Amino acid sequence: MRVLILGAGGHGRAVCEAAWDAGFEVAGFLDGRAPLPEVLGLPVLGPEAAHDGGPLLIALGDNAARLAAAGRLGAALPVLLHPSVVRARSAELAEGAVVMPRAVLGAQARVGRLALVNTGAIVEHDVELGEGAHIAPGAVLCGGVRIGARALVGAGAVVAPNIQVGEGAVIGAGASVIENVDAFSRVAGVPARILL
Ligand SMILES: CC(C)(COP(=O)(O)OP(=O)(O)OC[C@H]1O[C@@H](n2cnc3c(N)ncnc32)[C@H](O)[C@@H]1OP(=O)(O)O)[C@@H](O)C(=O)NCCC(=O)NCCS
Structure with a gap:
């Protein structure tokens, strides 16, 4: 499955590595701090507004922020x-x-x-x-x-x-x-x- 990862920090990189191991195709990161240089060789496509509507792995370490982002973006959330x-x-x-x-x-x-x-x-x-x-x-x-x-x-x-x-x-x-x-x-x- 092709996914984007929300959050390009330390937890985002850990989630990216796990996603690769699990067979996901990671198309890039979204991060409010964009423009950022590439992360793990993948593009940081922009802030949340750059979400293309596809499935998202939400890699925000803050528990409330993870839930709030899911509410705002309404994306499919794979396990x-x-x-x-x-x-x-x-x-x-x-x-x-x-x-x-x-x-x-x-x-x-x-x-x-x-x-x-x-x-x-x-x-x-x-x-x-x-x-x-x-x-x-x-x-x-x-x-x-x-x-x-x-x-x-x-x-x-x-x-x-x-x-x-x-x-x-x-x-x-x-x-x-x-x-x-x-x-x-x-x-x-x-x-x-x-x-x-
Ligand atoms: C418990 C915790 C939330 C407290 O953080 P904080 O509010 O910034 O607290 P402080 O660092 O100001 O410490 C307050 C007091 O609690 C003590 N304390 C803090 N964390 C402690 C811990 N894990 N075990 C025992 N005592 C702890 C401090 O020594 C200090 O004691 P004092 O008042 O006698 O000096 C934090 O230390 C912690 O353990 N967080 C978990 C981190 C974690 O595992 N994250 C997962 C990352 S993947």
């Missing part, structure tokens, strides 16, 4: 699943979900619209990721965890079984989360505590 991902057959992915190299999706895991499961993250059985959630590299979500829309689980964090993380919450890198996390709160540490 990007890197070929190295270990995916249970019963795992479900909504449109625009991106799953990066060596991630694991367990039985009946559900990855929401435009959610991002980053490199090497483990999303165990029955986990539910809300739309626009980001599970950063190496994070581990144990069975039955629920992550709200637009929440960020930082790199290397561990979330214990059946914990619920509210929408827009932020979990610090390396945290160990053993209690539910309220919407829009920020927690960090081992065990995780609220950051003031």
Whole structure:
């Protein structure tokens, strides 16, 4: 499938590499900072207004920005699943979900619209990721965890079984989360505590 990538930054380049590996034909990038020089040898065609109406991979690291861009552009949002991902057959992915190299999706895991499961993250059985959630590299979500829309689980964090993380919450890198996390709160540490 031919796609454009929205966002030509570091995450955009990572998504481009994953898209190539997954067999997509990447025609170029869109980026508000255009004109930019070529990125990974591909043209930066212009800002969002240069979108040709075709399928888009939205490679904006900010969770809310990813959802907002999808709303503005109304494009088809393919699922990007890197070929190295270990995916249970019963795992479900909504449109625009991106799953990066060596991630694991367990039985009946559900990855929401435009959610991002980053490199090497483990999303165990029955986990539910809300739309626009980001599970950063190496994070581990144990069975039955629920992550709200637009929440960020930082790199290397561990979330214990059946914990619920509210929408827009932020979990610090390396945290160990053993209690539910309220919407829009920020927690960090081992065990995780609220950051003031
Ligand atoms: C938790 C986090 C969001 C806090 O960021 P911030 O609001 O800029 O906070 P600050 O850096 O000002 O730190 C505030 C306090 O929290 C502590 N803190 C920050 N991050 C922490 C972490 N991950 N674990 C433990 N303590 C942490 C700081 O030491 C500081 O403590 P102090 O007040 O005693 O000095 C951020 O540090 C973090 O871990 N983000 C996740 C990044 C990530 O994994 N992104 C994915 C990229 S792919």
